[in-house]
Amino acid sequence: MxxxxxxxxxxxxxxxxxxxxxxxxxxxxxxxxxxxxxxxPQAMCDRLSQVAQEGPHQYSMDPGAANLRQAMADCRRQFTGQTIDPEKEVVVTCGGTEALMAAMMTLVDPGDKVILFSPFYEAYSTDALLCGAEPIYVSLREPDYTFDGDELEAAFKQRPKVIFLCNPSNPCGKVFSRDELMVISGLAEKYDTFVVIDEVYEHILYEPTEYTYFSTLPGMYGRTLCCGSLSKTYSITGWRLGYIFAPPEITEAIKKLHVYLTISAPSPLQEAAITGLRFGPxxxxxxxxxxxxxxxxxxxxxxxxxxxxxxxxxxxxxxxxxxxxxxxxxxxxxxxxxxxxxxxxxxxxxxxxxxxxxxxxxxxxxxxxxxxxxxxxxxxxxxxxx
The missing domain is CATH 3.90.1150.10 (Aspartate Aminotransferase, domain 1)
Structure with missing residues (x-):
């Protein structure tokens, strides 16, 4: 064989x-x-019961149902203040796992270098290796899991294509401070590097910690891909609804790839998830x-x-x-x-x-x-x- x-x-x-x-x-x-x-939440389950009878049950649009993308854009604006174009800057994926892989495949060629903070969620290194990329690891140090600025710049000096950042972090629960993110953004701009943010835990925070959306930092929107999922926010890990927010030229490229990875996320679940995205504070x-x-x-x-x-x-x-x-x-x-x-x-x-x-x-x-x-x-x- x-x-x-x-x-x-x-x-x-x-x-x-x-x-x-x-x-x-x-x-x-x-x-x-x-x-x-x-x-x-019960309201989402009730809506799913209705959708089971009423539909939709067939493929949605490849980048996600239009009403779900609009709801995602509206929810994003609620927390970041950014106005997102649901047609040009949102792609719905089959979970955050596909979002991360699609981001990696869109940005990285074989031989490119990718910065990963250690500890890291195990899929990040696997995605990099599957794309033929070379990971560069930067340590997050106990007990507060912060990084050394000189070590990080040494990694950037190797001219990576992308830095991956999980914020809040899996596995240690670290939330990067605004000052730390400003260091990362400065280096990303200096060395012309894309930034991929895994924000799946963005709404699970503990006082007095404050959360800074990386894409809102000066000059960062154009080089940032924000990946996430509805799984943890609404306790629907089995619904497999992820997303990517990115500038139009990057989103257009992701759409071309996404259609050959999974075509579309589950239509009934997309429809039911809109209920959660409309929840208030x-x-x-x-x-x-x-x-x-x-x-x-x-x-x-x-x-x-x-x-x-x-x-x-x-x-x-x-x-x-x-x-x-x-x-x-x-x-x-x-x-x-x-x-x-x-x-x-x-x-x-x-x-x-x-x-x-x-x-x-x-x-x-x-x-x-x-x-x-x-x-x-x-x-x-x-x-x-x-």
């Missing part, structure tokens, strides 16, 4: 997916894979309040148990310190934690280019009773100590 594509050799199976399988097989509480275990304030309560609960219980952790500024992840249990292999620790303690986390080495084996990622986007049960189980974590 002929050999498979060499691209397959560039990456391994998703560690997040593997930990979810281990969780299911062992009956562990899944705090590994980042999706809520609670339903979407109360919804987003409630979202933040809910996740703040969950974050604070988990941090207090971890403190009581004696498990170290960082303090996330956004998103619904934190990194916990597993270095005191005698394991050299964080994946082996997480496997034992799932099978013997009954809680599944992600070994953080999958997110770092550095040799980091003392951390694991915990996600807290689950029901309060699920978190309570998980924390009760973690009280037995000392049985793993070697």
């Amino acid at each position: 002929p050999k498979l594509s060499r691209k397959i050799e560039l990456f391994t199976e998703s560690v997040i997916a593997r930990m979810s399988r281990i969780a299911e097989a062992s009956g562990a509480i899944n705090l590994a894979e980042g999706f809520p275990d609670f339903p979407p 109360d919804y987003y304030q409630g979202l933040r309040a809910m996740y703040t309560r969950k974050r604070d609960f988990v941090m207090k219980r971890l403190d009581d148990i004696g498990i170290g952790h960082n303090v996330p500024q956004g998103a619904f992840y934190m990194l916990v310190d597993i270095g005191g249990y005698g394991y050299d292999d964080d994946e082996a620790f997480c496997r034992d934690l799932a099978e013997k303690v009954g809680v599944a986390l992600v070994p953080a080495s999958t997110f770092f280019i550095e040799p980091v084996h003392h951390l694991a990622r915990l996600q807290f986007a689950v029901r309060d009773e699920t978190l309570e049960k998980a924390m009760e189980r973690l009280e037995n974590i000392s049985i793993l100590k070697k």
Whole structure:
């Protein structure tokens, strides 16, 4: 038989997916894979029920249904103050995953360099490798996961085509300050680099943190691609509705690619999602309040148990310190934690280019009773100590 594509050799199976399988097989509480275990807002579910009877059920326009793109543009203006042309500056994708891959494929040629901050969501490096790009990694340093300006400029001096930025960050929950973003924007302009922002967690923030939209910084709109998804904001990860906001000339190129990747996102779900995009400020304030309560609960219980952790500024992840249990292999620790303690986390080495084996990622986007049960189980974590 002929050999498979060499691209397959560039990456391994998703560690997040593997930990979810281990969780299911062992009956562990899944705090590994980042999706809520609670339903979407009732108004969106009610609208989806109507759409199931009324339609649409066929393909939408390739870049997304016109009314959804308009709703996305209106919602974007509500938070950024920018007026977005829904015809020329919005593309609806099949989840944020396609948005990121489409952005990478549109901007990058084989041999181009791409800056990635470490830790990073595992898809970023995979997307770069699949496009034939060379990643340049810049460290985000504990405990606040900030970067060194000189190290970042040294990366820019290698003339990358793109810098990828997850804000708020998966896996550590860092939110880049305006000052940090101004450093990045200055270097992007100086070295003529595109900026791709993954903003999927933009509405999950913790006081007193303030969020700055990168595309609103001086001179940045023309070189910025804003990728995101409705998945986390509205607890609809299975609906697979992502998007890209970009200048017209870039969006036009993305559209040509998108039609051959997935044609269009699911039409009934596009229609139902408009209901969520029309929610007022109360919804987003409630979202933040809910996740703040969950974050604070988990941090207090971890403190009581004696498990170290960082303090996330956004998103619904934190990194916990597993270095005191005698394991050299964080994946082996997480496997034992799932099978013997009954809680599944992600070994953080999958997110770092550095040799980091003392951390694991915990996600807290689950029901309060699920978190309570998980924390009760973690009280037995000392049985793993070697």
